[in-house]
Amino acid sequence: MDKKIRILHLEDSLRDSELIHSLIESGEFGYDYFLTDNEKDFLYILENENIDIILSDYNLPDYNGNEALKVAREKYSHMPFIFVSGAMGEDAAINAMLNGATDYVLKNKLERLVPAIKRAMHEHVLEIKRKQAEVALRESERKYKDLINEVNDGYFVTNVHGIITFANISLAKIFGFTAPEELIGHFFTEFNEIGKLQPSQPASMEVTYTFKKIIENKKKLDGIEMEVLRVDGNSVHIEINAVPVLEEGKITGMQGVIHNITERKQAEINLKEKNEQIEAQNEKYIIINRELAFQNEEKIQRAAELFIANKELAFQNEEKEKRAAELIIANILKATEEKYKHLIEEKNLVITDSINYAKRIQQAKLPRKEEIYASLPQSFVLFKPKDIVSGDFYFFHKNNQSVFIVAADCTGHGVPGSLMSMIGSEKLTDAVSISTDTSEILKYLNKGIKNSLHQSDSIESTRDGMDIAICSIDTKNRILKYAGANIPLWLIRKGKTEVEEIKGTKEAIGGFTEDNQHFDSHNLKLLPGDSFYISTDGYADQFGGEKGKKLMKKKFIEILLDIQDKSMQEQEKHLDNFFENWKAETEQVDDILVIGVRL
Numbered sequence: 319m320d321k322k323i324r325i326l327h328l329e330d331s332l333r334d335s336e337l338i339h340s341l342i343e344s345g346e347f348g349y350d351y352f353l354t355d356n357e358k359d360f361l362y363i364l365e366n367e368n369i370d371i372i373l374s375d376y377n378l379p380d381y382n383g384n385e386a387l388k389v390a391r392e393k394y395s396h397m398p399f400i401f402v403s404g405a406m407g408e409d410a411a412i413n414a415m416l417n418g419a420t421d422y423v424l425k426n427k428l429e430r431l432v433p434a435i436k437r438a439m440h441e442h443v444l445e446i447k448r449k450q451a452e453v454a455l456r457e458s459e460r461k462y463k464d465l466i467n468e469v470n471d472g473y474f475v476t477n478v479h480g481i482i483t484f485a486n487i488s489l490a491k492i493f494g495f496t497a498p499e500e501l502i503g504h505f506f507t508e509f510n511e512i513g514k515l516q517p518s519q520p521a522s523m524e525v526t527y528t529f530k531k532i533i534e535n536k537k538k539l540d541g542i543e544m545e546v547l548r549v550d551g552n553s554v555h556i557e558i559n560a561v562p563v564l565e566e567g568k569i570t571g572m573q574g575v576i577h578n579i580t581e582r583k584q585a586e587i588n589l590k591e592k593n594e595q596i597e598a599q600n601e602k603y604i605i606i607n608r609e610l611a612f613q614n615e616e617k618i619q620r621a622a623e624l625f626i627a628n629k630e631l632a633f634q635n636e637e638k639e640k641r642a643a644e645l646i647i648a649n650i651l652k653a654t655e656e657k658y659k660h661l662i663e664e665k666n667l668v669i670t671d672s673i674n675y676a677k678r679i680q681q682a683k684l685p686r687k688e689e690i691y692a693s694l695p696q697s698f699v700l701f702k703p704k705d706i707v708s709g710d711f712y713f714f715h716k717n718n719q720s721v722f723i724v725a726a727d728c729t730g731h732g733v734p735g736s737l738m739s740m741i742g743s744e745k746l747t748d749a750v751s752i753s754t755d756t757s758e759i760l761k762y763l764n765k766g767i768k769n770s771l772h773q774s775d776s777i778e779s780t781r782d783g784m785d786i787a788i789c790s791i792d793t794k795n796r797i798l799k800y801a802g803a804n805i806p807l808w809l810i811r812k813g814k815t816e817v818e819e820i821k822g823t824k825e826a827i828g829g830f831t832e833d834n835q836h837f838d839s840h841n842l843k844l845l846p847g848d849s850f851y852i853s854t855d856g857y858a859d860q861f862g863g864e865k866g867k868k869l870m871k872k873k874f875i876e877i878l879l880d881i882q883d884k885s886m887q888e889q890e891k892h893l894d895n896f897f898e899n900w901k902a903e904t905e906q907v908d909d910i911l912v913i914g915v916r917l
Contacts, residue, residue, distance in 0.1 A: 322348035323439060326363050328374040328386055329402075330355040334425060338373065338402060345432040357381045361389065369397070371438060373431075376403035376410065384417065391418045396445055398438035402431065411752060412762070416769070421751050434751075441747070444682070451679050469661065472556075472576035478569060480505050492556065492578050494548035538562070541651070543579065555583040559655070566705050567905055575661070582650065589643055596632050603628050683743050685714035693721045694791070694915050698890035702856075702897070702910035709735020710854050710909035713743055715750045721793060722750055722759075725805065725913050726786040727854035729829075734782075735909070741770055742784055742827075756788050756801035757839035760827065764803075764835055767828035783828025787852040789915075796844040796917055801837045803827050805852060808875065810882060812847030817875050849886075849916040851878060856908035857893075862900035869900060886916050 325342065329335040335353055342349060352363045355378065363369065372390055376383040383401055390399050401414055404425035411422045420438045423430045466473050472489030476482050482505075485498040495501065538561040545555050560574025603625060687699055693716055701712065713724035724746060728738035745766035749759040763786070767773070771780050785804035791797075800807045802822020809818040823837045844850075858874045861867065877896060881889045893912060 322350055323435070324350045324352070324368055324370045325435075326352045326354070326360070326367070326369045326372045328354060328360055328372070328378070328381070328383070330375065330378045330380075334375075334404075338428065338431065341428055341431055342435070345435065347436070355380075357385075360386060364390065364393070369394075371398040371400070371435060371442075373400050373402050373435075376401050376406045376414075384414065387414065387417060387419055396442065398435075398442050400431075400434055400438060402428075408753075415748060415752055416765075437751075447682075448679065471578075471657075473574075473661075474501070474576065475563070475571060475573045477571045480572070483571070489576055492548075492554065492576060493546070494550045494552070545583075553580075554578060555580045582647065585646075586643065589639060592639070593636055596635065600628055600632055679740070683740050684711060690714050690723065693793070694723070696886045696916040697723075698886045698912075698914050700890050700893055700910065700912040702894075702906070704856070704906050704909045705733075707733055707736035708909045709739060710856065710911040711739035711743060712911060712913060713746050715747070717750075717754065719792065720754060720790045720799075722788065722790050723852075723913060723915070724786060724788045725852040725854060725911050726784050727805065727856075727909070727911070728784040729782040738782055738784060741767065742786075745770065754790065755839065756790050756799050757837050759788060760786065760801050760803060760837040761835065764827045764831055764837075765833055768831075768833060771828065773828060781829040783826045783831065785854070786827055787822060789850070789852065791915070791917070793917065796846075798842040798844050798850065799839060800842065801839045802852075803837060805854065807840075808851045808853075808878065809842065810849045810851075810878065812845060812849075815879065817879065844917050846917065849882065849914060851912065851914045853912040854909065856910040857897065857912055859908055860897065860901055860904075860910075861907060862902055862904045866904065886914055889914055 327335060327338065329338070339351060339353075342351065350367075352367060352369070354360050354363060357380065360381065364372075372386070374383045374386050383403070387399055387401075390397055395418075398420040399418065400420055401411070401422040402425065403422065406414075406422060406424065414422060420441075421434045423434050466484075466486045467488075469486065470488055472492045473484075473486045474482055474489055475484040481503060482501050485501040487498055490496065490498040490501060493501070538559075540559055542558045543555065544558075545553055548554055555578070557577045557579045558574060559577070560572050562569045563571045563573050690699060691697060693714075699712055701708075701710070703710070709728040711726055711728070713722070713726070715722040726739070726742055728735045728742060742763070745763050746759070748766060749762040752762060753759055767783060771782060773780060787800065787802040787805035787807060789807065790799040792799075800820060800822075802820075803826055804824060805822055807820045807822075809820065811818070820840050820842070823835075825831045825835050825837070842850075853874075858869050858871045860869050862869065877893065881892050884892060897910065
C-alpha cells in the first residue's frame, strides 16, 4: 500500500487497543492511528480526519458498534468497517454483514486482523475503480446519443420484434412530434399511428413484409419510399434504409435512417407538370397545322414538317430532362448511403468499445489462474465465453485450512450475464469471509443475491440468479467438501472406469428460491490420483458433429473417462481441441466453463 492508511479505532479496553495497535504496527504498511471510546470523539474524528477504515468493538459501555456502523454507512457508504470483538456470535456477525459491515474478527483470533485490513482496503480500491468504470461507460453512452441527435436525418433502433427502442430528435421532427420519447414503444411500421399513411399508399404492407425478410434472412432494407401525414396534417415523403443489428451472428433487432425526401418528390412533380405543358403545346401546334392544311397544299406540307420537328425537339428535351433528374437522384442516393454507412459504423464501434471495456472490468474480477495453479498444481480451468463478456464465472479463495474453488452459470450470457457474474463474485467474497461451510456459503450467497436485486414474491420482481458448484479442499488431509445448486460434482477414482456423480440441491441461487433455502453439503475422502470436475452446461449443450446434434452430458462424461491417463494440463488442451472440432462452423450456443482438479 503506497499511501498511509488512516485508521479510526473504537475501543473501550486500553489493553485490547494496545494489543491491536501492536498488531497493526507489524502489518508492514504505513498508517495513522486514532483511538476513541465514546460517540462524541468518534463522530468528530470521522468528520475531520479523512479516515480510510474503521475498527470497532461490538459492545461498549456508552456506545454501540451497530450505531457506529449505521453512522458510517450514512456518511461514507463504501468505507471499510471491521468489527473486532470478543463476544460476537455468528447470528450477530451475519446481521452486521447484512447491515453493511465489511468483515469481523474475534479477539481470540487477532492473527486475522492485518490480512482483513489489507483485504478490505484492496476491495475498497477495486470498488472505487469499478465506480470510475461505470462513470466512463455512462459518459460513452451520452456521447453516442449526442452524436445521433446531431444528424439531420431520422435515426431509429428496434428490438427483434420491430418495437422502436430508440429514436433521435430529427425523427420526431419529421413526423411532427416534440420529443423522440413519443415514438418509443411503437411498432416500426405503425405509421398509421405515428402519422397515418395516405390511403393510396400500400408501402406499409411492403415495409412489414421487408422487415420480416430482414429478421429471417439478415437482409438490409434499401430505399423504401412512402408518403405519410404528420401529426399536424401536412404531407411528407420519406425514404427508409435499414440494416439488421447483429451480435455474434444473431439478430437482436434493426437500426436505420429515415430521410425526408419531400423536396425531391416535389422536384419530380414539377418535372412531370413541365412535361405535360410541353405535350399541351404540341397539341396546340397540331391544331394550327390542321387549320393551315385547308388553305393550300404547300402550307399543309410545311405544317407537317413543323409538326415533326416539334415532336422530335420535345422528345429530345424530355430525354435530357429525365437524364438530368436521374443523375441528380443517383448522386443524392449515393451520398446518403455513404453518410449512413459511416454513421452506423461509428455507432457499432462505440458499442463494441463499451462492451470491451466491460470485458476488462469482468476479467479484473476473475481470480488469476496462476494463483489457482500455485495452490492446486494438478488442475485446470477451461473458460470460453460465448460473447465478449460472459455469464459464467469462476471463483477462488484460500485460507489457512482450505482452498475454495467455484464454477457458476448466471442467467443469460453477454452483457446481462456478466453483470450477474460480478454481483455473484462480490457476494461470494463476503460469504467465504464469514463461513467456511459450503452449505452456509451458498445460503448466504442466495440471500445476498436476492437482497442485491430486491427480489421478492412480487410479479414485477426480477427472477435472475445462477447455478453454482462450490468445493472446499483440505489438501493436507485430502478432504473434499462440496455443495451445489443445480450443478453436480463428478468424481473419478484412480484406476476406475466409472464416474461417481454427486448431485447438488435442485434449486438455483436467487430468483424463485426461498430466502432460507438449505443447500446439501457432501464430505468426500480423496486418495492420491483421484480427480474431480465441476462444469456449467455450455460444453454439453453445444451443437456439432456430423449430424449437428447436441454433445450431451453422457458423451461429455465419456470424454472425461477417456483422458484420465493424461495430466490435467493435457486434459484441458484435449477438451478445448475436441470442443472446437465438434463445433466446427456451428455457432457457440453458450458460455463454457470446466474445472478439473487431481490430488
